[in-house]
Amino acid sequence: MSWYLDNVYDLNNESPYTFYIPSSEVLNKLKVGDSVKLIFVTEKAKEDGYRAERMWVQITNIKGKKFMGKLDNKPRLLPLKIGNEISFGIENICDTQYEDPNSSEWDFYFDTLVTVSEDVLKKREFNFMLRDYPNSEGDSGWSILSGYEDDDELSNPENFQIVSVGAILNIDDSILEFIQEAPLCAYEKDDEGKFFKIDDYDWESYLNG
Template identity: 50%
Template sequence: MTWTLDSVYDRNKEAPYTFYLPSPPMLKLLQVGDLVKLIFLSDEEHEQFIGERMWVEIVERNEVIFKGLLRNIPSYITELSYGQEIQFTYEHICDTKLEDPEASKWDYYLDTKIVMTRDVLEKRSFNLMLKDEPNEENHLGWIFFSGYEPEGYNGDLDNYQVVSLGVALNIDDSFLAFVEDEPFSAYERDTETGKFNKMIDYDWG
């Protein structure tokens, strides 16, 4: 079995609102003795295994290259062991023990909830947005539809899923312009321009 370090930049590019990146000022503050978290990938497939996130203690660094010692015991990757020397760069650091002021925006994207039909999640596209009265703390009241749900689909509660706001923003962050709208707001995407238009006469009954 061989292992590699995952690129946090690539992961963040795929999910910019749900995959946290330590801010550059925090990374610049890292010094010998600090702990950083890296994602270790294996070329061997394991059920429910995407990668092992493990802490590494920095023992040496220059402007771009770090050396560290693994401070976790791997669960899957047998070629790694506690105390093993690891060489890495900024590209591999997914978390630190430092207090990062920038982390709060990811907390908001992850902790704030909206509702999507499962059709939206499958198609990774939404074309209708409705804002109802939120009935739970940290819930915005927004409901997203693909616009292609079959007849009778929307009447089945099993076809809906509560997800993080960041999930919607990863699909289309133009929604940020409307996120704070008052309840009983409705928007439909214009198929020609791709932009959302407010529906003044939406039938909430």
Template identity: 35%
Template sequence: MKVAFETSPSFRLHDPRPTQKENPYTFHLPSEEELAEVGIGTIVKLIFSAVPESEQYDAERMWVIVERRDGSNLLGRLDNTPEDIPALTLGDPVEFKIHHIVGIDWDDPELQMRFSNDFNKWFGRCFVDDAVLERRARVGYVYREDSEHEEEDKYPDTGWRIRADVEQLSQEEYDDTPCSYVAIGAVLNRDDSFVHLLSEPVGSRFLRTQGDSYERCQEEE
């Protein structure tokens, strides 16, 4: 009987905690309170990778039905058919730790309601200098203008525009740095010094001071 815990000759389970630590605004994990409710019959999502590494997929996220729990140690059965992990099949038993869980499918409406969150708010889009995304410069200036995209977009434009700190780049770099249209959470993962400003209205402009505070600039007419 194939049973895998963290690694096996056929696959390994990812520990998602380092990824979440690096990307707190865009990589959501269940809270400790949620994990405490996981028990027999709960359907949880884990991240698997083939061993040796698959040429088609870096990883596959799949559901597992919990059959046994002993503290932080769990045993379940795979509830998906892997795309490219040949030695793993639907119904196989999988041993894992509570920290391997990246998602929970709550059958109980009460639990589903209790653990609902507004994590998607960090996926609204913005324009940002690539120098910020590449960690070559901190955020130096932020302003909000009318959205350029349709409201029906799954993740609409927030209107926020984020510029790099000119003091950390040459004038040529600052003038020529490309920008990207990304989730605002991707910017906050690099520099969240302006997160408290995100509820400010269209027309708002803020310049970063020497520290991490921001001064409001005169709004353009």
């Protein structure tokens, strides 16, 4: 069974707010004997769709941005064994044994939760955002809509999901400018595709509806 190592920079480019990559501060610390995690991918997926596994490799040699190491995990799928020699580059490292000084930023992307309509996830587009007071741990209070939902969709809780704010930032990260604004607030996209604050939003009807 053939396999390859995923390029974490390509994966991060596709999902910049939900696919973590180690910071340069962490990567510059690496030395022989340290452990790093790589993503091993099979050329052909199994029947259940499984085709990748993340495994630790202990570094045995470093030349610039090229590394040699020994596999330190027992594979579930791949035809490899603990101790097998692995050649890899810095572009293949998805995690290290070190605490990342940038981890708090990633915690925000992963742990901050928003309510989003199924239509947003389907269209990969949103045009309206409203922030109410949070009602549970991790809840940001933000509700995010495509703007195309009809009344029936909006009244059915099954048409909504709870996702990380990072998943929404992957669609449009211009909202970082106001994502920390305190409740109550509402934003909508204009004809040029830029969000503006709705200063005259009818909060009385919303809160009493």
